Amino acid sequence: MIDLAIIGGGPAGLSAGLYATRGGLKNVVMFEMGMPGGQITGSSEMENYPGVSTVMDGMSFMAPWQEQCFRFGLKHEMKNVARVSKNSDESFSIFLDDGGEIRAKAVIVCTGSEPRRAGFKGENEFFGRGVSTCATCDGFFYKNKEVAVLGGGDTALEEAIYLANIVSKVYLIHRRDGFRAAPITVEKAKKNEKIEFITNAVVDEVYGDQSGVTGVKVKFKNGDIRDLKVPGIFTFVGLNVRNSVIKDENGNFICETTQSGQIKVDLKMQTSLKGLYAAGDIRQDAPKQVVSAAGDGAVAALSAMSYIESLK
Incomplete structure (x- = not known):
């Protein structure tokens, strides 16, 4: 049994692993199938982490975290966890996709979130063939071409600004007049001559052929349609939490969650199930910022250490 x-x-x-191992x-x-780093590794610009004055992409920003966190003995298993359950002896069973089972004294769930689909016609058909949720990953394919970006938050505007350095023009589509993004980000985007704002509008349809997307139809509130002849669209319309690991065999949650599926925790990141903790985007009211997720991980690790000590 692992601790x-x-x-x-x-x-x-990673922060939870650092604090737990350094703490003894x-x-x-x-458990992480791919290379550690999380969703931020797909970001084109990281400039608001306290103490890090250099602006860098998410991959570069997260690279030293791995070295630091593994230095104190954190083990990395490249395996996918299917679900977690609590046993009668107060231990937890970690059920893996490959059929394996590992027991642990305590568990911290840091599964995060994933980009939400926008729901327009053609999105699923052309996803990966002109519809993308990662400008850093796919922006280069549209060098000197026109693209569309859908969304009104910080991520949408930041990625539009990033794409403007690569493509010839960015059509930024948002359903409202106002933006949820920070005012400084909105101002920066508005000053960029390559970005055209299309507001009070939604994406009605993405269409194309066997080679991929060839156009985006934008529908305004008055019913008018504008046809953008672009080979790609990047969507940034929010996130869905990855909460499947806290569901039992019948699909029921093993701890309390919000209506939207986020895990309810207290200030110690403790869930309603003793010995089970949650940190980062998966937990209730998460601000979805790297600095907050790192803090959550540290708090969860310290709480889990106290819990494990109490078992002795």
Whole structure:
């Protein structure tokens, strides 16, 4: 049996692993299928982490986290966790996709979130063939071409600004007049001559052929349609939490969650199930910022260490 299982390898999971192992736990395992780093590794610009004055992309920003967190003995298992359950002896069973089972004294869930689909016609058909949720990943394919960006938050505007350095023009589509993004980001985007704002409008349809997207139809509130002849659209319309690991075999949550599926926690990141903690985007009212996720991970690790000590 391991001391602590950490599910997820983003900022919350890595910070939890760092604090747990540096704090003295000897058998801590982080389950993450790919390379650790989380969703922020797909970001084109990271400039608001306290103490880091250099603006860099998410991949570069997260690279030193791995080295630091593994230095104190954190183990990384490149395996996918299917679900977690609590046993009669107060331990937890970690069920893996490959059929394996690992027992742990405590668990921290840091599975984060994933980009939400916008729901327009053609989105699923052309996803990966002109419809993308990662400007850093796919922006280069549209060098000197025109593209569309859908969304009104910080991510949408930041990625529009990033794409403007690569493409010839960016059509920024938002359903309202106002934006949820920080005023400084909105101002920066408005000053960019390559970005055209299309507000009070939604994407009605994305169409194309066997080679991929060839156009985007934008529908305004008055019913008018504008046809943008672009080969790609980037959508940034929010996130869905990855909460499948806290569902039992019948699909019921093993701890309390909000109506939207986020895990309810107290100030110690403790869930309603003793010994089970949640950190980062998965938890209730998460601000979805790297600095907050890192703080959550540290708090969850310290709480889990106290819990494990109480078992002795």
